Amino acid sequence: MENNFKDWTQLKLTVSKDDLDTATAIMGMIDLNLQVEDYSDIDLSTCYGDLIDESILNADKTIASVSVYIPAERSTTDAIAFIRDRLAAEKLDGKIEVVGVNEEDWATSWKAFYHTTRIGKSMVIVPMWEEYEEQPGDVIIKMDPGMAFGTGTHETTRLVIELLERYTTPGCRMLDVGCGSGILAICASKLGAGICRAYDIDPVAVRVANENIEASGETNISCAQSDLLRHVDLSDGQYDVITANIVSDIIIRMAPDVAAYMKDDATLLASGIIIERAEEVVSALEANGLKVVDRLVDNGWCALVVKK
Numbered sequence: 001m002e003n004n005f006k007d008w009t010q011l012k013l014t015v016s017k018d019d020l021d022t023a024t025a026i027m028g029m030i031d032l033n034l035q036v037e038d039y040s041d042i043d044l045s046t047c048y049g050d051l052i053d054e055s056i057l058n059a060d061k062t063i064a065s066v067s068v069y070i071p072a073e074r075s076t077t078d079a080i081a082f083i084r085d086r087l088a089a090e091k092l093d094g095k096i097e098v099v100g101v102n103e104e105d106w107a108t109s110w111k112a113f114y115h116t117t118r119i120g121k122s123m124v125i126v127p128m129w130e131e132y133e134e135q136p137g138d139v140i141i142k143m144d145p146g147m148a149f150g151t152g153t154h155e156t157t158r159l160v161i162e163l164l165e166r167y168t169t170p171g172c173r174m175l176d177v178g179c180g181s182g183i184l185a186i187c188a189s190k191l192g193a194g195i196c197r198a199y200d201i202d203p204v205a206v207r208v209a210n211e212n213i214e215a216s217g218e219t220n221i222s223c224a225q226s227d228l229l230r231h232v233d234l235s236d237g238q239y240d241v242i243t244a245n246i247v248s249d250i251i252i253r254m255a256p257d258v259a260a261y262m263k264d265d266a267t268l269l270a271s272g273i274i275i276e277r278a279e280e281v282v283s284a285l286e287a288n289g290l291k292v293v294d295r296l297v298d299n300g301w302c303a304l305v306v307k308k
Helices: 017-028 077-089 103-113 155-167 183-190 203-216 248-261 275-286
Strands: 008-016 035-037 063-071 094-099 117-119 123-127 139-143 173-177 195-200 221-225 239-245 262-274 291-298 301-307
Touching (some): 017 077, 077 203, 117 155, 139 183, 155 239, 155 291, 183 221, 183 239, 195 203, 275 291
Antiparallel strands (some): 008 063, 117 123, 262 301, 291 301
């Protein structure tokens, strides 16, 4: 059957050839149907050069690309923000292209796919540009994620917000590692947390998060740049709730350190974990004195509830 490519958006990630495996793993978290462009292994001694397209012959052999195709009914904004977030976490340089879409058009057109979303019992994520008539019991979060990950529509974010409803207690201290748009810290504050601190390695995410925090009117949230837990503020004590909506490899990497930031009865909510790697993450956490007491699953993604 012929594909109608006008109904799809191509997201293309270009990296150094040496980083191709990591780039493929990142893009594979969005969709397993990948298109890889790597011309470094073309051997002209075994084929006729005049039968090879000139663009391939002249291609830069030091770089490679991985593409996924997003159907028209899905927003590309979370996918792009997800890629940027993971590149920053892996400290990888990469170029992201939205192929066939003018960048200026994309900057606004993605908003057509981002609408009010109800999560859990009471949380309602409302885009800044939408009007919403509040219902009794609603907890309203107004968001403009821009180029940061965290609209509330992605499964990993929804899972953590559902768990925040369960584990956020009045006056608790909350820490979000890898905050993206700041949505989780804002949700925790709206649910009654006393102090919320958010960190991200990506300066764009920090800027976006601070803009959303200011717009939310929540004055008990701070956001700063940090590489995982390296610069997290512990001056006034450990935390009751820690959220880490990142990826499996990063959660595994922070497993030896996170307990030091948790009070004795604290809860870590770890998300961004694909089902296939859940047990690997559980093993890493338990090897460092932590215990997984519950988990939620949604569309191939898993979030873990972890205790000391």
